[in-house]
Amino acid sequence: MENTNPQQGNKFGNWLKTSITARMLMVGFLVIILLIPLSFIESLIRERSFRQQDVVNEINDKWGNxxxxxxxxxxxxxxxxxxxxxxxxxxxxxxxxxxxxxxxxxxxxxxxxxxxxxxxxxxxxxxxxxxxxxxxxxxxxxxxxxxxxxxxxxxxxxxxxxxxxxxxxxxxxxxxxxxxxxxxxxxxxxxxxxxxxxxxxxxxxxxxxxxxxxxxxxxxxxxxxxxxxxxxxxxxxxxxxxxxxxxxxxxxxxxxxxxxxxxxxxxxxxxxxxxxxxxxxxxxxxxxxxxxxxxxxxxxxxxxxxxxxxxxxMVDEYKKSERSAKYGFLVIALTFLIFFLIQTLSKINIHPFQYLMIGLALTMFYTLLVSISEHSNFLKAYLIAGTSVILLITLYSKSILKTLKFPLFIGLSLTALYTFIYVIIQLENYALLVGSIGLFLILAIVMYVSRKIDWNNG
The missing domain is CATH 2.60.40 (Immunoglobulin-like)
Structure with a gap:
């Protein structure tokens, strides 16, 4: 019995490292875990929005309704x-x-x-x-x-x-x-x-x-x-x-x-x-x-x-931040999907802790966005927060992936993703149409890239 348990542990560890199914389950679990800080961030945005409304009502009451x-x-x-x-x-x-x-x-x-x-x-x-x-x-x-x-x-x-x-x-x-x-x-x-x-x-x-x-x-x-x-x-x-x-x-x-x-x-x-x-x-x-x-x-x-x-x-700073935070799940899921595809196609091992650090960096974007937008306009806040998070993840992924092409690809992908979300936030009448078309294109790209993966291996 003493010799069996270590062998079973090694088999389970190897399964986690080599199995595509195990990596998918791990990534999905981390995405769900990261919904917790996202929900706290959305609560923070709503709280600041309510505070703003209280101040606006006080100003209007004194100035004139x-x-x-x-x-x-x-x-x-x-x-x-x-x-x-x-x-x-x-x-x-x-x-x-x-x-x-x-x-x-x-x-x-x-x-x-x-x-x-x-x-x-x-x-x-x-x-x-x-x-x-x-x-x-x-x-x-x-x-x-x-x-x-x-x-x-x-x-x-x-x-x-x-x-x-x-x-x-x-x-x-x-x-x-x-x-x-x-x-x-x-x-x-x-x-x-x-x-x-x-x-x-x-x-x-x-x-x-x-x-x-x-x-x-x-x-x-x-x-x-x-x-x-x-x-x-x-x-x-x-x-x-x-x-x-x-x-x-x-x-x-x-x-x-x-x-x-x-x-x-x-x-x-x-x-x-x-x-x-x-x-x-x-x-x-x-x-x-x-x-x-x-x-x-x-x-x-x-x-x-x-x-x-x-x-x-039309859309004030807190409403824009709140709408941006609603896409947090999409940003984290797509970013993890990029790392998952890179890991699967290049056979580079990425530890769950490294996935977690990347996810927390993505959630920090929204706290930076809200805090900076209170002292500046939304565009400047979005540029500063987005640039900071993209550089952080790109440099961090350089130490993980050991090559230059994959971090550059990740940086460009995040830039395109944040630009896409910013465009959707600014739109009023065409947000749903543009968002649907964008998600369709993302799905098509993922399907095209993942066609080479041997899904039967694990």
């Missing part, structure tokens, strides 16, 4: 009447008593034109930054003479002398100027009135309201023309609710990556997007939306009809 404008809306008080019967003990009869109630009608403009000029910039805090903007908005248009007879409201019941104009916004704190309504030839200053706490609203809106209007401006046979200029500090997006019977909006900005959001898209024929910014204009007709121009008792929730522009970062 997203901008949603709802208005201007003409608010008209009117009287309604109800009768109650009161029993009179003296006369033993019922007396009728008429009570007067005050309600409100909300009238939307016949025409609403909005011109928006946006200047974006970057605010930094530590290693993190947030894209914010300053916007100047001009709202203009007109109201037609009001007729509420269709709502069973008589003209004499409207309290014209207590009419006002309402403007709602999601970014009260970001307003940078005194908001003034120019109605015909008179000016009215908006004041904060109350908060709209309607639970049905997706976005909490603050209300600005003028004082009482000169009734000659709204109770006549002529249109009432208005203009409002308002400036915001904001972030994320700008939206407008199309309450005009005809609503036009023109937007111009130096932001190069706009995302047009909401129920209505800008005119494709006049839309311009370049590296220097964009121009876009919208036109929404009353036939395009499902609400009327007159509403009673309360301002309706119309946030679902809002449209505008989201000022988005």
């Amino acid at each position: 997203h901008v949603l404008v709802y208005g201007p809306i003409l608010k008209l008080p009117y009287h309604t009447y109800s009768e109650t019967k009161i029993y009179d003990e003296k006369t033993k009869t019922y007396l009728k008593e008429t009570q007067t109630h005050v309600n409100f009608a909300y009238i939307f403009p016949e025409k609403l034109s909005t011109e928006v000029h946006v200047n974006s910039k970057t605010l930094n805090r530590g290693n993190f930054e947030s894209a914010v903007f300053t916007t100047d908005m001009t709202l203009s248009g007109f109201y037609i003479p009001t007729d509420l007879t269709d709502k069973d409201i008589k003209p004499e019941d409207i309290v014209w002398e207590k009419a006002s104009i309402i403007l709602e916004t999601s970014n009260l704190k970001g307003i940078r100027n005194e908001v003034v309504l120019k109605l015909n030839n008179s000016n009215y200053t908006f004041q904060t009135n109350y908060n709209n706490d309607d639970k049905s609203m997706n976005t909490r809106l603050d209300v600005l309201e003028t004082g009482f209007l000169n009734q000659t401006h709204i109770n006549g046979t002529e249109n009432a023309n208005f203009q409002i200029k308002i400036s915001f500090n904001g972030s994320k997006q700008i939206e407008l609710i199309p309450i005009g019977k005809t609503t036009d909006m023109f937007m111009k900005s130096n932001w190069a990556d706009p995302s047009f959001i909401g129920n209505y898209l800008p005119n494709d024929e006049t839309k311009e997007i370049s590296k220097n910014g964009f121009k876009a204009d919208w036109k929404v007709l009353h036939i395009n939306r499902a609400f009327s121009q007159q509403h009673l008792n309360k301002i309706p929730n119309l946030s679902e009809f809002a449209f505008g522009t989201k000022f988005m970062v």
Whole structure:
């Protein structure tokens, strides 16, 4: 028995060295083991990304949040009447008593034109930054003479002398100027009135309201023309609710990556997007939306009809790093496959520990990428991390493989692989297509190279 065990150990050791199956199992096991540090690296990237988002939210909260404008809306008080019967003990009869109630009608403009000029910039805090903007908005248009007879409201019941104009916004704190309504030839200053706490609203809106209007401006046979200029500090997006019977909006900005959001898209024929910014204009007709121009008792929730522009970062540094880390398994597997093919074809022995060192060097690429990208742009970080790892593995493989051609081949292969992954990360619409074609070509190359291997040997 003492002579059998050493012989069995030697046979097992020789099998590990000479068997292709054993080497494949060993390489596969190491790839699975290296998924553990890869998962930790992905968790680190997500943690840094969440930290960045917290900082961005803090910056945006202090600078100004997203901008949603709802208005201007003409608010008209009117009287309604109800009768109650009161029993009179003296006369033993019922007396009728008429009570007067005050309600409100909300009238939307016949025409609403909005011109928006946006200047974006970057605010930094530590290693993190947030894209914010300053916007100047001009709202203009007109109201037609009001007729509420269709709502069973008589003209004499409207309290014209207590009419006002309402403007709602999601970014009260970001307003940078005194908001003034120019109605015909008179000016009215908006004041904060109350908060709209309607639970049905997706976005909490603050209300600005003028004082009482000169009734000659709204109770006549002529249109009432208005203009409002308002400036915001904001972030994320700008939206407008199309309450005009005809609503036009023109937007111009130096932001190069706009995302047009909401129920209505800008005119494709006049839309311009370049590296220097964009121009876009919208036109929404009353036939395009499902609400009327007159509403009673309360301002309706119309946030679902809002449209505008989201000022988005297409792929930020952490998202790029996270997407890059998702290809970590592919990089390790393909690199091990190259070493496995070299080992099998050239009969050079590579120890499992050497495979492990190569795999750990590959995982270090992602920690270098994340840490350097926090202090530089993604391209520089990718070049530094990639070059460092490729040189390290190439020099290390020189000591393993003892020749120059195989390390050079490995270095070139890793360079091509990291370049391929970088191209995929930069692509948005064609990432899947390019990735699929690239993997198909890699598979074809592996099949071609491995055709000379005698798979029956072990």
